[in-house]
Structure formats: C-alpha cells, structure tokens
C-alpha cells in the first residue's frame with residue numbers, strides 16, 4: 001500500500017461514498033488494516049436513487065431494491081459492517097469515534113460520508129406530510145399514495161419532480177408547487193425549466209410556479225397547503241422535496257470545519273489530522289473549477305468515496321470531477337454534466353419531439369454544462385467536450 005501508516009480505517013455512512021471507499025481500499029489498494037463501516041440505517045447499503053423511481057411505482061419491479069454490494073462481499077473483503085448504529089461524536093485527541101450504542105471505535109483514519117437529511121421547515125410539519133431520503137420513508141409514502149386522491153408535492157427539484165412523476169402513475173391528482181418561476185430553474189434556467197414543467201403537465205400533473213408555500217394546516221383530517229399571494233391547495237397528502245442539509249451535527253463539538261458540509265481540501269482531508277470526508281456531506285476544493293463545491297449526486301458521491309480511499313493510502317491526485325447526474329421523470333431521462341452556476345447563455349438543440357432536446361450552457365462563449373433530455377447518447381460527447389474545456393491541469 002503506497003505510503004500508508006494507517007491500520008484502522010473507520011468509515012461513517014451507508015451510501016455510495018462509504019461503500020466505494022471501503023471496497024476501493026480492499027480491491028484497488030490491497031489495504032490490509034481493519035476497515036469498519038458504521039451506518040445509521042439498519043440495512044446494508046442500497047441504491048438510494050431507486051427510492052423515488054422503481055420503489056415508488058404502483059407495481060414495483062421484483063428486486064426493486066438493489067444492494068450496492070451483496071452481504072457476502074463485505075465478509076469476503078473483511079469489511080466490518082455496523083448497521084443500525086450512529087456516530088454521535090468524536091474525541092479527536094484520542095482518535096475515538098463514539099457510537100449511539102455506547103461503543104467507542106479507535107481510528108487512524110476516519111472518513112465521514114454521512115450524506116444529508118431532508119429539509120422540513122417547522123411550518124410544514126404535520127401528520128400526512130412526508131419526505132423521502134431513506135428506505136424507511138418509502139413504506140409510509142406508498143401507504144399514502146395508495147389512499148390519496150390528491151397529493152401536493154412541495155418543491156420542483158429533481159426529487160420533487162420524480163415523486164410527482166411516480167405519484168401521477170398511481171392515477172391520483174398531483175399538484176407540483178414550486179416557489180421559483182419554473183421547476184429546476186436554479187439549475188437549468190427558466191427557459192429549460194418551462195419545458196420540464198410542460199413534461200409534467202403532459203402527464204397530467206398540475207404545476208403551480210412562482211408559488212412559495214407558507215405552511216400546512218390540518219383541517220378535519222385533510223391538509224391545506226397555504227401559498228403566499230394565491231389560493232391555498234387542499235390535499236390528503238403532502239410530500240416535501242425542499243432539499244437536504246448535510247448530516248454533520250455529530251461533528252459539531254469537534255475542531256472539524258463545518259460550513260455547509262465538512263470542508264476539505266481536494267484530497268478529502270479536513271484540517272484535523274486523520275479525518276476525511278466524501279459524498280453529499282463534503283464541501284471540497286475542486287481544482288477543476290478552483291472553488292469549494294458540494295454536490296448532491298450519486299455518481300459524484302461514489303467517485304468521491306474512491307478518492308477518499310486514495311487519500312487514506314496517500315495515493316491521491318485530488319478529486320476534480322465534472323459533476324454528473326440523471327433523473328427519470330414520466331419515462332424521460334434527464335442527464336446533466338458540468339457546472340453552470342455562472343453560465344450566461346443557453347443554446348437549445350431541438351428534435352421533432354418536444355421532450356427530447358439538448359441544452360448547452362456556456363460562459364463567455366465557453367461550454368460549462370450540458371443537459372440532455374431524452375437523448376442519452378448526447379452526454380458521452382458532452383463529457384469529452386467538457387473534459388477538454390475544463391481540464392484541471
């Protein structure tokens with residue numbers, strides 16, 4: 001193992017970042033010290049992206065739930081899994097992680113991959129209001145979908161859009177409420193966002209935009225969703241897709257720097273010796289864009305976990321991905337690559353089908369990101385183009 005003196009690696013989290021980090025240590029680096037994964041959920045790591053897709057379908061496919069690795073792989077690779085246990089604090093002077101069950105784990109390297117928790121503002125909390133992040137959320141939401149006649153989805157981001165899409169397939173009335181002028185406007189802009197709104201409308205979803213939700217009130221067993229400046233909406237179920245907050249409160253009494261996530265350098269290292277972070281909970285220095293970044297997407301989280309493993313064994317060249325994500329809405333695949341926060345123009349390449357197009361974002365004439373809607377092949381080409389433009393070296 002290249003340059004590593006670490007003998008005990010403890011990884012906290014049960015998503016792709018934690019899982020990839022653990023397996024990479026064994027499979028790529030032949031790391032022969034102890035590897036322990038601590039995960040608050042009481043199931044082995046699974047594919048979270050299916051929660052709002054296959055697992056919310058009226059008839060979920062067989063094997064709708066997918067484990068990231070079969071249980072036997074953890075044994076085979078001598079990865080100790082502690083499921084159903086939460087990290088609750090760290091004694092950084094003694095290099096000990098404290099677990100909810102009272103156990104203390106010694107570490108040489110501690111990798112934080114705790115993802116995030118859905119944001120649910122107090123004014124939206126009520127029985128009948130749901131969020132979706134973990135497997136345990138699916139059952140409650142499915143029960144609601146089975147009895148609902150009208151569902152309000154608060155938030156037109158990717159998860160809100162997928163939930164609206166899944167709920168429409170149950171044949172119930174769905175209202176998607178978005179505070180911005182269009183769904184996804186903060187990522188794809190208003191022009192493309194309007195097309196996404198139309199995709200929902202074509203499938204029978206009512207879309208209310210420019211509609212900030214004020215609160216939810218429970219009246220005689222049904223729910224009233226108050227909208228600032230317009231009519232309230234009555235429903236019998238509400239799902240909130242209002243983003244997530246990094247799950248880092250267990251680190252708050254440590255010297256680890258927290259600022260919208262765990263702040264690290266490009267090699268996943270915090271300023272505290274031996275503590276690293278990866279995935280949705282980490283805000284790291286991306287050399288490609290010369291900025292701190294936090295990304296909340298599956299592909300990046302898995303790659304980030306691998307980068308953390310490289311850093312554990314001191315073989316890291318720095319983590320500089322082109323952010324990539326996909327989403328499935330009403331049977332159409334949306335794929336995004338790049339980073340477009342400073343884009344000043346968007347060019348749309350249309351096809352005969354309004355639900356199939358490519359949007360190319362640029363800044364000062366230079367390509368920054370590409371969104372491919374119903375055009376899966378366009379993304380590989382876009383990746384090559386963006387690699388050439390935004391090379392970090």
Ligand SMILES: Cc1cc2nc3c(=O)[nH]c(=O)nc-3n(C[C@H](O)[C@H](O)[C@H](O)COP(=O)(O)OP(=O)(O)OC[C@H]3O[C@@H](n4cnc5c(N)ncnc54)[C@H](O)[C@@H]3O)c2cc1C
Pocket residue numbers: 012013014015016017018038039040041048049050051052085086087088113114115116132133134159247250278279280281295296297298299301302324325326327328
């Ligand atoms: C419903 C849904 C659909 C999605 N669909 C897509 C998609 O289509 N495309 C896409 O690109 N991305 C999608 N994402 C985003 C993607 O799932 C995340 O970016 C990815 O899971 C992040 O991986 P992670 O390993 O950083 O964290 P997570 O997958 O969030 O895993 C974090 C784990 O840490 C555990 N944990 C938290 N706190 C503690 C603690 N104190 N102690 C121990 N364990 C703890 C959590 O229980 C969880 O198991 C979706 C997300 C959701 C919720």
